[in-house]
Amino acid sequence: MDPLSDIESNSPAAEETELSKPRAEEHSADSSMEKSSDSTQTDKDSAFLLKGCSTREIIWLGSLALAIIMVGIFALRLFFGNIATSTSEDVDFPVKGEHLTIGAIETYWRKVDPETDSGIQLGTKLIPAARISLKSSGSGSLRFLFENPQGDLIGDSVTLIASGGNFLDSKQNTTTIRATGGFKDLGDYNEYLTEQVRFWKLVVLEGGPDSGNQVFNPLIRMPISPKRR
Incomplete structure (x- = not known):
């Protein structure tokens, strides 16, 4: 062992x-x-x-x-x-005036572009805009005004001259315009999304070809859609 x-x-x-x-x-x-x-x-x-x-x-x-x-x-x-993207006051297009016939107007809101948007009121972040299409025209002019829910005109008016079915500035039958005033706070726009009655308005006046001396007559007064681009 x-x-x-x-x-x-x-x-x-x-x-x-x-x-x-x-x-x-x-x-x-x-x-x-x-x-x-x-x-x-x-x-x-x-x-x-x-x-x-x-x-x-x-x-x-x-x-x-x-x-x-x-x-x-x-x-x-x-x-x-309650989020609205259209209104109950939509216009029945086309709308024929004395000189021009408007085929369609599309309204919306967009952000201010500091590089391309001049003359915008200080502090404005969102502005109403519109795309206008002519159906036919002789020679005439259109003046566009933007109105807030209180009935106050906001910013500058926009005047366009058309002839032969096209706008002179774009050389086409469509063009876009925008206001120089709008919402200064995003919260105001969010409230506008749920608005059912008190809308901003786009007012369209029609005049003759000499926009400087012509009397403009009311043609369209339509609500501005809450939708955003």
């Missing part, structure tokens, strides 16, 4: 190893019992909560939750339903 093997088998380290095995097994058993106890306690708590509510209370709570969900859906539909 090897004397070294006897020494190793009788050493304290060997004894500790042999003793640690039962302790590890006991610790594992204790952990399993604790987990089982926690799971059992959770099940008991859940069962207690269910037992604590009667059938009538459970139905009432379910009805309350459903009512809250329905109110939320209704509020969202009401909000988005």
